[in-house]
Amino acid sequence: MSTPNNLGGPPSNSGGYQLPRDHYLNSTYGIRSWLLTTDHKRIALLYLISVTFFFFIGGTFASLIRIHLLTPNGYLVTPETYNKLFTMHGVAMIFFFLIPSIPAVLGNFLIPLMIGAKDLAFPKINLLSWYIYLVGGCFVLYSFATGGLDTGWTFYTPLSSVYSNSAVTPAVLGIFINGFSSILTGLNFIVTIHTMRAPGMTWFRLPLFVWAHYATSVIFILGTPVIAITLLLAGLERMLHLGFFNPVLGGDPILFQHLFWFYSHPAVYIMILPAMGVISEIIPTFARKPIFGYSFIAGSSIAIAVIGFFVWAHHMFLTGESAYAALTFSFLSYLVAIPSAVKTFNWTSTLYKGSISWETPMLYGLGFIGLFLIGGLTGLFLACLGLDIHLHDTYFVIAHFHYIMVGGAVMGYVGGLHFWWPKITGRLYPEGLAKTAAVTLFIGFNLTFFPQFILGYLGMPRRYHSYPPEFQVFNVMSTAGASILALGYLLPMIYLTWSMRYGKIAGPNPWPATGLEWKTASPPLTENFDVTPEVNWEPYDFDNRHDLGLDVKGAPSLAPAHGDD
Amino acid sequence: MHRTGELYGQFENLDQQRESASLGMWVFLVTEVLFFGGMFMTYTLNRSTYPEIFGEASRSINLTLGAINTVVLIGSSLTMAMSVWAAQVGKKQLVSIFLILTLVLGSVFLGIKGVEYHEKFVEHHVPGLNFNFEPGADAATNSHAQLFFSLYFAMTGLHALHMIIGAGLLIWLIRESFKGRFTPEYSTPVDLVGLYWHFVDIVWIFLFPLLYLIDRH
């Protein structure tokens, strides 16, 4: 176990902490020390800045879309511009914010800390991933700036490869390049989790956050190369007038959809699995009890990653795909719902007989369960063949995946940022403001997206710059919600930035939590730990942890090996 | 546990370092399999849709050169494997010799590939450049044959790109081997480049029958 000689201040919660003398933020100075760093923690911060930038861009597009849709005929922008707005919103948010957000920021920062390693297995490759991300991002920004992109983020052929007049080629290249960033991140995580665990850190002592990232990395390395090559082929088709997916030249546009969704459906799990990992850390910490059904939650992450690869053609029920294939894919889609249900029930049960504190990260945890529940359950409607005939490509789909991606993934990301903010910066954020922001986000989100379920069932198709007047009421509600939502996102951006300088000093373990990352200083040393830590406790075990300063009664009781019976 | 060779800061010992590197390479090769996989998928569907024209187009590419290239590439895999062996048993000179042989065979492969590409160029078989399958072919035949050649160039081109990257890695290895860097204790770079090189060989083992041998009877 590490000795607390550089933990900054008293080890127990007697208040009045000081920042440690040496940590990763002050070990070296200057712009070069950041741009050439191989420290996973600094790279995580580089990612934090860049994904926030893309979130801001994507968010701006989203606001414009919502304002435009206030009236049926939409006076704000022309149809061309509207199509570019939703396409660029999707591309920026999915490929450059949601997919890298939790893995590349929180995962990068925390995985080595959580498993007791000094860094990821390949620190230089980690830095390279960030640069690849930047290069890919520049291509996409170039596309946005010169002609924009109006194909929809799905790039369906032959619209994207033949008919679109916008800057498709640079965008496709940008996403192709960015794919290698994901691949290298996933590769790094897998190798690190396999070979870099500290003594005593067995697979079943790994935090569930790490399990979730392992599952995510599996998708990264198996799925991403397929989208890369597919978009490359579509790009070649566009540049050289080839015919891979162009029916006029003998190609098959449906093949593009198969290859696209082979990655892009699992990509949804790239977004949600890490968020599930975050929630699996937050809930036991703030309920102060072991997570209910550890091995089921860990196993369900892997199950989601694996089964998630066998369901892709449920995006294609109405393309004329074989009815037999549709039946198979619908059936498999229902199977992938089960592990998500298992997780939700286990989180809920963890609250039972806990000691629940209502601090900000827990509010996000609560919000996540609620929103993910709605997002997940509405997936059952879309997986249902008969209902999908009606719901496919309507606002119901929009609402469903925003509940998963924004209600799930972004809530998890923001919640995780709050939870580990003291570890990352060494300082606490203002609790009152943070709670206000969490509640604002929750209300704004629901007001924005719940009406869209009804719009969808009424039949409003997605990607419409104008719509029949009977749909207006729900659109107005949605736009009203979006403005609340925007406020909810601006608040944390402001007070988190503020707290980096003025926040209260947090100390090594403010909540307290049981993970290994909380055993080192806040912010941690460049090498993470003074000496390689040795793990001799079970995950989320408060009962036998005398070092946390909690009211642990009596002698340590025997804990089961796997955290459940 | 002390051994020669560089230990990077993030690792506890050389065993851990070597293992991480090896696992990393294997995981990378998995992504490569899926990367080529997208093209194999496109190939499979199109070939099953247009079997006759794919056969006809396939007959127009040079089987002799393709077969020679297969032999050359498998030969280079052998020399690559031998250089790994030489590093493992500590024959430093042999490491360099086998690496150079591998590079030479790899370059021969690329050279022959260039000759084949040139033939295709002369025959107006390069899609997007000057494509015209055969005089008098109707539009449908022409565009379906163009599909075959698009795939031919995409697949062999991507493969050749991997070969060029591999050749670059080999040049770096040869330089290091001249310095006597590779020993029985430290042969990781040779091992890893070897894995990569063999993988590129495997891709060709599938490309050869799929592109050259569709309908040769």
Next chain:
Amino acid sequence: MSDNSSDTHSEHHIVSPKVYLTIFAALMVCTFLTVEAAKIDLNAYFGGLNIIVALVIATFKASLVVLFFMHGKYSPKRTKLVIICSIFWLATMLFMTMSDYVTRAWK
């Protein structure tokens, strides 16, 4: 560290040049066979037999390369799992996508 100590020694298995040469010879024979087989109209006996033969030979050759040249045979279980995963996912993509096209005509 945790689960890797047992694998350590197997990584360093040294394959003798004799084995390499034997494998090389086998690969050459297979290359010859696949070219010759392609020149015979096997499809006359059984539809698609030509491509089946070609792919079986190619798969066999690839297995030789993986097992011996790449030391797959002497690798830790974890590496074998990685290899199997790649084959499994590639097969999934090919098989499940083609299943759509093949069954479209069924009624």
Next chain:
Amino acid sequence: MQSQLPLYPEQASNFAPSVDALMVYIIAICLFFAVAVTIAVVYFFFKYKRKSPGEIGIPIHGDMRLEVVWLVVPLLLALTMFAGGAVIYVDYRRPPLDTLDIYVIGKQWMWKLQQPTGLREINELHVPVGRNVKLILASEDVIHNFSVPDFRVKMDVVPGHYNTMWFRPTKPGRYHFFCSQYCGTNHALMGGWVTVMEPSDYETWLSGTSAADANPVVAGQKLFTEKACATCHLQDGSGRAPSLNGVYEAKVLLADGSTVTADDAYLRESILAPSAKIVAGYQPLMPPFQGQLTEEEILALTAYIKSLQSQPVPAKGAGVAPAGKK
């Protein structure tokens, strides 16, 4: 009509009641779980709120029986949803035999629909109530989707493929249809109305509007059969003469290697003096019709050939109009 804030569209086809019933069934199950989990979470939040700063929870690590229950029960319920959806979908994908067939062609950004009588409509579709209607969908450019929310049906319109969809309207009225697969700039404007009429009204509408004999296309079609053009110019291109589907305004490759555009003039010349320009890959077999047809007849034939322009074109594999043949 419904109130100011409707929650579901009109039920105007045979599929609507069953889709809505399935919707209600799944909503009921989902509501049950959503409410149960929400109540549990909120209740635990208040009930087990931390009482003192150092308090910890009671360590409960899990319960195998519970895990099995919530693995199996949702699975079984999910399978009932799957089954319910599958029944509707299989029915939807297998149109009945006695259908009224309507050709639908999507192009950026309009719909062209053709009644069995040959009558054409743009962005309007008239169908009789109570009759099984099958739409045969083809696209001239990108992927579209023909969607009628009040009927609870939609289907992608894919270039190079035929897709079919069917429904039986159950209620006369006018219903919106949309393109619901994003197809470019004016995607949102690519819609129209389905008018469901009483069968007698439909018949009246058909005869009132079309005036079949005066229609040059119909006249041309008749001539096409009478003059035995149809025996060689088979639709699927397998005849001794090239298929004429989609030939109008297409590029045609000739036997001498040159290409021409099949405009009105070319069509006229090819009818009157076919051997002047022979399509690559075909023999000069066609007799010249110089002096055998009136101008009106030539116009009618040309109009008919033009009308083949946008008919779905059955060609092998890709379904491309065999643009190189005439």
